[in-house]
Amino acid sequence: MRQSAEGQRVACLGVGVIGASWATNFALEGCEVALYDISQDSVDRAMEHVRHDLDFLVTQEILFPDTADRCFARLHPTTDLAEALKDVRLIQESGPEHYEAKHKILEQVDRYAPPDAIFASSTSGLLITEIARGTRYPERCVGAHPYNPPHLIPLVELTRGEQTSEECLQWAYQFYQSLHKEPIILQKECLGFISNRLQLALSREGADLIMRGVCTVEDIDKAVTYGPGLRWAFLGPYLLMELASSQGGFVVADEHFRSSAQLWLKDMAKWEAYPDRWSEVAQTQIYDEMAHRPAEQGNNAAEIMEYRDRMLIELLKLHKKLHQRSR
Ligand SMILES: NC(=O)c1ccc[n+]([C@@H]2O[C@H](COP(=O)([O-])OP(=O)(O)OC[C@H]3O[C@@H](n4cnc5c(N)ncnc54)[C@H](O)[C@@H]3O)[C@@H](O)[C@H]2O)c1
Secondary structure (H helix, E strand, C coil): CCCCCCCCEEEEECCCHHHHHHHHHHHHCCCEEEEECCCHHHHHHHHHHHHHHHHHHHHCCCECHHHHHHHHHCEEEECCHHHHHCCCCEEEECCCCCHHHHHHHHHHHHHHCCCCCEEEECCCCCCHHHHHHHCCCHHHEEEEEECCCCCCCCEEEEEECCCCCHHHHHHHHHHHHHCCCEEEECCCCCCCCCHHHHHHHHHHHHHHHHHCCCCCHHHHHHHHHHCHHHHHCCCCHHHHHHCCCCCCCHHHHHHHHHHHHHHHHHHCCCCCCCCCCHHHHHHHHHHHHHHCCCHHHCCCHHHHHHHHHHHHHHHHHHCCCCCCECC
């Protein structure tokens, strides 16, 4: 039987972009959620962020207004770590992305967390073995990397450090499943995990093409959005290759493309340091792209974010991953 998240006490430590969205996710699934950050301002901003996300789900007819209010009532904002960690089963850490910050948080967690609490880091790609050097209890540390925004995107990449216990990993797997997430477990620890390595490979090749003058930022964004991105929303690259040849099958498709692909591979980006001026070039072209997008797709960051969330909701409906919630 599926474990239930309902009624579980969880703490979100660090409630910026990711921590606040995790808090929304946990509250939607019936958890009692402590939101902790180092300043009252950050906690207040996170509460506004969650309220905004819940209200948006109401406008999209995913939540009834009184359900959104009930979710909001499950949030417990605080700047007192002892209070945040009282009786929690899961600690979702979403602090800054460097080892020193994670170690500082873990050192304090050791003081106040219940002995059976699982510490799950949202890290985008640091090693859990290294993060866990900040605690006396490395066996209960696991990586639980979400994709932004976690309250809408189902993927969670679970990684174990050298000392993570099997019990901790399995508990986390079942817990995220109970939140209707799609957890996957990495069989070996590696920097950047799976999805961010894939994303970075794509992004490096895009940067290379732009800096060589082959195309613009907007061309790359269009190529992904109206090309492979449409298919990737439903099928991964290897299943798509399985369908790529008229004779059928991956091996035939691979043979068909192999000699050409080997020429491309020789020409593709292999650098490890970003080209000079890359970020200025990209930023200028992103502003250009934003300025002349169709108005209904958004012309500034806030509008584009709302467009993203609306489109994600439509996709999640197709995936049958979003059901109207009435709890
Ligand atoms: N932004 C993304 O797209 C994304 C996606 C997946 C995972 N992540 C990961 O999630 C984590 C958080 O990223 P973010 O984008 O939300 O960053 P953010 O800067 O928006 O939020 C970080 C929060 O941590 C707080 N903080 C700092 N020191 C703290 C401490 N000692 N205790 C508690 N809170 C503290 C900050 O005040 C801030 O509110 C990082 O590890 C990041 O790599 C980010």
